Amino acid sequence: MSSNIMILKRDKLNQLIQWRTAEIRKPLIVRGARQVGKTSLVREFAKSFSSFVEINFEKQPQFSGIFKLDLDPKRILSELSLATGKKIQPGETLLFFDEIQQSPEAYKSLRYFYEDLPQYHLIAAGSLLGFLIEKVSTGVGRVSYLDLYPLRFGEYLDAMGASLLRQKILNLDLDTPLLEIHHHKLLQLVKSYMLIGGMPAVVSAFVEKQDYLICQRIQDELIKSFSDDFVKYAKISETPYLNKVFSSIPGQIGKKFIYSRVDRSIRSHHFSKSLNLLETAGIVYKVYQSKASGLPLQSQIKSSAFKVIFFDIGLLQRLMKINLEMWVSSDNIETAYKGAIAEQFVGQELATLTEASKLNNLVYWHREERNSSAEVDYILDINRDVIPVEVKSNIQGGMKSMALFLKEKRKSLGIKISKYPFSYSKNIRTIPFYAIEKIFHHDF
Numbered sequence: 001m002s003s004n005i006m007i008l009k010r011d012k013l014n015q016l017i018q019w020r021t022a023e024i025r026k027p028l029i030v031r032g033a034r035q036v037g038k039t040s041l042v043r044e045f046a047k048s049f050s051s052f053v054e055i056n057f058e059k060q061p062q063f064s065g066i067f068k069l070d071l072d073p074k075r076i077l078s079e080l081s082l083a084t085g086k087k088i089q090p091g092e093t094l095l096f097f098d099e100i101q102q103s104p105e106a107y108k109s110l111r112y113f114y115e116d117l118p119q120y121h122l123i124a125a126g127s128l129l130g131f132l133i134e135k136v137s138t139g140v141g142r143v144s145y146l147d148l149y150p151l152r153f154g155e156y157l158d159a160m161g162a163s164l165l166r167q168k169i170l171n172l173d174l175d176t177p178l179l180e181i182h183h184h185k186l187l188q189l190v191k192s193y194m195l196i197g198g199m200p201a202v203v204s205a206f207v208e209k210q211d212y213l214i215c216q217r218i219q220d221e222l223i224k225s226f227s228d229d230f231v232k233y234a235k236i237s238e239t240p241y242l243n244k245v246f247s248s249i250p251g252q253i254g255k256k257f258i259y260s261r262v263d264r265s266i267r268s269h270h271f272s273k274s275l276n277l278l279e280t281a282g283i284v285y286k287v288y289q290s291k292a293s294g295l296p297l298q299s300q301i302k303s304s305a306f307k308v309i310f311f312d313i314g315l316l317q318r319l320m321k322i323n324l325e326m327w328v329s330s331d332n333i334e335t336a337y338k339g340a341i342a343e344q345f346v347g348q349e350l351a352t353l354t355e356a357s358k359l360n361n362l363v364y365w366h367r368e369e370r371n372s373s374a375e376v377d378y379i380l381d382i383n384r385d386v387i388p389v390e391v392k393s394n395i396q397g398g399m400k401s402m403a404l405f406l407k408e409k410r411k412s413l414g415i416k417i418s419k420y421p422f423s424y425s426k427n428i429r430t431i432p433f434y435a436i437e438k439i440f441h442h443d444f
Contacts, residue, residue: 006204007044009158010037012148016045019144025118026141027110029100030125032148033282033311034225037200038125041148042096049121050092053084057106058099067105073113077120090119101126101233111142128229128281147282149352150198150312153190154437159203160189169435174442177421186434187419194345195327197314212324219318226283234277241266241274249284249310250319254340256289256366257308275308285309285351290363292379292386293409297363307364309347316344342393342433343377346417349436350378350389365405374401376414383443386411392418399428415439 019028030038046052055063066079077088080095088095100107106124113122151159157166165186168178177183195215196206199222202215209215230242248262257275259268278284289305290297310316347362354361365388367374378389388405402414406427416430423430431439 006207007040008037008151008200008203009155010041010044010148010151011155012041012146013045015146016041017048019146020048020121025121026114026144027122027124028144028146029110029129030123030146030148031129031282033150034127034229035199035201035222036148036150036282036311038148039098040200042094042098042123042125045123046094046096049094051086051089052094052096053080053086053088054096054098055080055084055106056098057102061102064103064106067103067109071105071109071112073109073117073120076109077117088120090117091121093121095120095122097122097124099126100124101129114142128233147355149282150314150348151200151203152198152349152352152437153193153434156193156196156198156203157189159207162186162189166437169438170441172422172435172438174422174429174431174438175424177423183421183432186432190345190433191327194313194341195317195322195324197312197317198348199312199314202314212328215314216318216324219315223315223318238274238277241270242277245271245274245278246283247319249308250316252308253310253316254343255307257286257306283311285311285347285362287347287362287364287378289366290379292363292365292376292388292405295381295384295386297379297381297386298361301363305366307347309344309351309362311348311351313341313344313348317341338393343391345433346389346391346436347378350380353437353440354380367401367404367408374404376401376405380415380439382439385413387413387415389415389417392416402428 019025030042032038043052043054057064063080063083066076066083069075081088087093097103097106110122110124113120154166157163165182168182172178178186192206195212196202197219199219201222202218205211205218206215226246227243230239230246234242244262244266252258252261259271262271275284279286285308287307287309288298288301288303290302291300293300351362363379365376365379376388377391380387380389386409388402388411390399390402399414399416402416405411406414412427414428416428417433417436418430419433420430421432422435
C-alpha cells in the first residue's frame with residue numbers, strides 16, 4: 001500500500017486534546033484494527049507538542065532491548081534519549097510507542113510510567129493488540145484506552161469536501177427535512193461510502209483518484225494483511241479457526257451468529273475463542289440479544305445469542321465480491337440499501353457512536369414466543385431512555401415488530417432509519433441513512 005496517505009480529519013483528535021490536559025493522566029493505548037489510522041492520528045496530535053519521539057518496535061526492533069533489562073521508567077527514558085538523540089521533557093514531549101505488540105516488555109512498562117512518571121505524555125498503539133492483551137497485563141487501572149475505528153460517515157463527508165453538509169445535518173431541526181438536492185446528494189455519498197468504507201488508505205485513494213478499481217486493490221491488500229497478522233500473532237493452533245471465522249462473517253451479517261455455519265465438522269468452542277479474539281482486536285463487534293426491559297441494556301443480554309457486525313463496510317463488500325459494475329452503474333439507489341448491507345451500515349455507525357468495542361454497548365431485541373416472533377434491529381440508550389431502532393432498506397415491509405416492542409415496553413418513540421427524509425408519524429421518527437450521527441445530538 002502507498003505510504004502517501006492524505007491527512008484526514010478525525011473526530012478522535014478532540015479526545016486526545018482532552019487527555020493531554022487531564023488532571024489525572026495515564027499512559028494512553030490507542031486501540032483499533034489494522035490500518036484504521038492510529039499512527040496518523042497520533043502524529044497529527046504530536047504537532048501540538050514542542051517535540052515528538054516515535055519508537056516503532058516493528059521497524060526498529062533494537063529498541064526492545066532497552067526494556068529487557070528492567071522496567072524502571074527513568075532508566076528507560078534515559079536510554080531512549082541517548083538512542084534517539086532527543087531529550088524527552090515532561091509536558092513538552094510526546095512519546096509514542098508504535099507497534100507495541102512487538103515488544104511485550106514495553107507494553108508491561110506502561111504501568112510503571114503511570115506509577116512513577118505520570119507527568120510524561122506517553123501513547124502506545126499497535127495492530128491486533130488483542131492478541132497481546134490475552135497474554136500480557138499492564139495492571140488494572142494503570143492505562144487509559146482510546147478506541148479508533150475506520151472513518152464513520154460524518155468523517156467521510158469531511159474527507160469528501162462535504163463538511164458543510166455534515167454541519168447542516170447536525171444543526172437541523174428534525175421536523176425540517178433537507179432540500180431534495182441535498183438529500184439526493186447525501187444518499188449518493190452513502191452509496192459510495194458503502195463501497196469505499198472508512199479505511200483511511202482507501203478513502204484517501206478515492207478522494208484523489210475517484211477510481212473504484214484502485215480502491216478495491218487497496219482493500220485486497222488490507223484483507224490479506226489480516227490473514228498475515230493471524231499467522232504472525234496468533235498461536236499456530238488458532239490460525240485455521242481464525243481464518244475460517246473471518247471468512248464466514250460476510251454470510252452471517254444481519255443474522256444470529258451460528259458457529260455451525262462456519263464449519264459443521266469442527267466443535268464450536270474453537271470458533272468461539274477465535275471470534276472473541278477478533279472482537280478484542282477490533283475486527284468485529286457483537287450485537288447481543290437483550291430483553292430491553294430497562295436500563296442498563298447490557299444487564300439483560302442473552303450471552304449465547306448475538307449478531308456480528310464487521311468493522312468496515314467497504315472491506316465487507318469486497319469480501320462479499322460485490323459486482324462493482326452493477327453497483328456503480330445502477331441509477332436505482334435502492335441497490336445500495338438491501339437487507340444485510342443496510343443493517344451493517346447502520347450497525348457500523350452505531351458501533352462507533354456508542355463505543356461498541358467497550359463490549360456489549362450494542363444490543364437488539366428478539367421475541368421468541370411461539371407463533372409470535374418479532375425482532376427489532378437495534379436498541380439504544382439515549383438520554384437514559386430505551387429507544388428501538390429499525391433499519392428499512394425500502395418502503396415495503398411494515399413496522400409490526402417495532403409496534404409490538406413499543407406496546408410491550410410501554411415506550412412512546414421508535415426510530416426508523418431508511419433512505420427517506422426526516423419525518424415523524426405514529427410515534428415513529430424517520431431518520432435518513434446519512435443522519436445517524438444526528439440521533440446522538442438531539443434531545444428526544
